[in-house]
Amino acid sequence: MKKVLRKSLSFSVGLYFLMVGVIGCSQNNGDFINRSNDQSSNQKVTIDVAIHVANPKGQEAAFYQTVQKFMEKNPNIEVNLQGTEQKAHIKKIKMMAQSDTLPDIFWILPASAKELEEAGMLLDLTDFLNENRGIIEKFHSNMLNPYQLNGSQFGLPYQSLVTGFWYNKALFDQYGVKLPETYTDLIEAVKIFEENNVIAIAKGSRDPYSVWAFLTMLSRYGYFDKIDNILAGEESYNNEEFLKFYKKIAELRELGAFPENVAALSYFHSVQMFLNGEAAMLDAGVWETKKIEESPIANDVGFWWGPTFSDGVGNQQLSSIVPAAPLVVSKKVEDDEAKYEAVMKFLKFYYSEEGAQIMLENQVPPMIKFKGEIDQEKHPVFAKVIEQMNNPDWTSQPNQPDLIVPEPIANAINDSIYGVINGIYTPEEALNVVDKKMNGH
Known part of the structure; x- marks a missing residue:
């Protein structure tokens, strides 16, 4: 799995200036090599x-x-x-x-x-x-x-880092559930799956980075319009728009959208849960394509960018096709x-x-x-992903929200989302967790 891990290099101030000095001495002060000479070809x-x-x-x-x-x-x-x-x-x-x-x-x-x-x-x-x-x-x-x-x-x-929801259409058909487009559709699906003891969204919070589709949903509440001001201290992460989204996460938890033991599960457990036909949806990315195509549910699996929100901010048809590293x-x-x-x-x-x-x-x-x-008979799952990627009605978010902020803040955002999924934080408390990290606490 191509996990989104963040372990940045830590250069001491002394080492930083040492390296700058070394590079400065080695540079040719703008006298670049004439590359029109093809003798080296x-x-x-x-x-x-x-x-x-x-x-x-x-x-x-x-x-x-x-x-x-x-x-x-x-x-x-x-x-x-x-x-x-x-x-x-x-x-x-x-x-x-x-x-x-x-x-x-x-x-x-x-x-x-x-x-x-x-x-x-x-x-x-x-x-x-x-x-x-x-x-x-x-x-x-x-x-x-x-x-x-x-x-x-x-x-x-x-x-490309391509993330969203994988879904098992066979489970939707079995219980007469409409494939969702909006958040309202998703809520109705969750209610029916919960009544039939089917996990709506497979999740495992032991790996807190695994909230890709939820990060894209956060972007539908104006994340990229606000994040620069938030980082500059001119606006709070605990704002009216973000609070609306975090309340949606809390509502999903209260309706039973996630596994009861989500706190004890890893991301890999959630993947297996989906492959076993125990969950209707999986928050993951295209890196799981091969595993899904080799599973018994391969012919029933589709790919979805996640719900649109009537109270969201800006373009709601945001996909997530971003550069990974x-x-x-x-x-x-x-x-x-x-x-x-x-x-x-x-x-x-x-x-x-x-x-x-x-x-x-x-x-x-x-x-x-x-x-x-693409050999669609051999790779039906991957073909569906490419079809969604080429859908002209959807535009990718600029980047994955946690990839444009410093590592401690990225971790706090991921933890805040899982904190609400686990019931550890109220939406307001989760937002404050990020704000505290923004302020260096």
């Missing part, structure tokens, strides 16, 4: 690429196969693909940053990427975007902005013309339609708008 070159899983071939098949296809098409370029479990990967990148030995290309969490950018250790990819407008224009509109800082494009999306490039790459050229070739291939097709074949939504070819 046939030179054998190796680029180091580091990602966040221990077994890239098995755990990130789409990326692994893209690397293999790229090397097949570019025999003069060797990609040294390094895979490390996510927590260890973050620690490894931190150590490499301290010694100024970062990989040429690597996966990193957004907060950590910004720290490295601020320390002057990442390559500005603006030139790559300008030189590949045909590719870039195909990106979903929100895929680039999260990785911009002070005029620099410090990263590009590794993959960036691929970034070490600034030192620009000091080696052959390596720079190889890295640019790799990025161009990764974001091409050929690269997107490899993603589709591995049930990974591409970052670009690309229909491609």
Whole structure:
């Protein structure tokens, strides 16, 4: 599962200035290499690429196969693909940053990427975007902005993070329940499922990050209109609009929408509950596609962006197709013309339609708008996700709400939602939990 974990790099003030000093000394003060010279095009070159899983071939098949296809098409370029479990990967990148030995290309969490950018250790990819407008224009509109800082494009999306509700249509049909569109529809569905001892929404609060669909619902109450002012201390997280949403969560709990033992369950338990046919819906993402397609309920499963709200704020038809975490490039790459050229070739291939097709074949939504070819008989569940992604009536939220705030605040938002689901907090208390964290308490 591609979990949304947040463990940012922590640089001491002294180390920060040390790194800035090192980078400052190594920069060529604007005298960039003339890349129009093509003498390096046939030179054998190796680029180091580091990602966040221990077994890239098995755990990130789409990326692994893209690397293999790229090397097949570019025999003069060797990609040294390094895979490390996510927590260890973050620690490894931190150590490499301290010694100024970062990989040429690597996966990193957004907060950590910004720290490295601020320390002057990442390559500005603006030139790559300008030189590949045909590719870039195909990106979903929100895929680039999260990785911009002070005029620099410090990263590009590794993959799309697509989240919402999976639903078991067979259970809806069995009990004569209408597939919901609005919150009112959802309430009626919850009541019928509860009467028939069916869990409406599978949840497991032992993994508090697993509130993806609820974060999108929060966006339907004006989150992105308010969050900058909230972070600036000009507005409170405990506001009238957010309170309306948190009261909806409390209402769902009171109606029995969640498992009785939700506090004791993990996210993985909730997934299994859905696969076993015990729950009508599951709050999760496209990473569960393969598991669902291999389950007995595969032909009955659909994908839904979640309910619209009559008292919501702004556009209610918000989907969630956002950049998960960036691929970034070490600034030192620009000091080696052959390596720079190889890295640019790799990025161009990764974001091409050929690269997107490899993603589709591995049930990974591409970052670009690309229909491609999907074997609907072999991958019926994934085909339904892509259908929803291409629905012109829905527009993605700019980002996932907890990915644009500092880690402690993101954790507080997730905890506040599960606090209401568990009955630990009233809606007002949950909002205050976030406000206290905003104020440094």
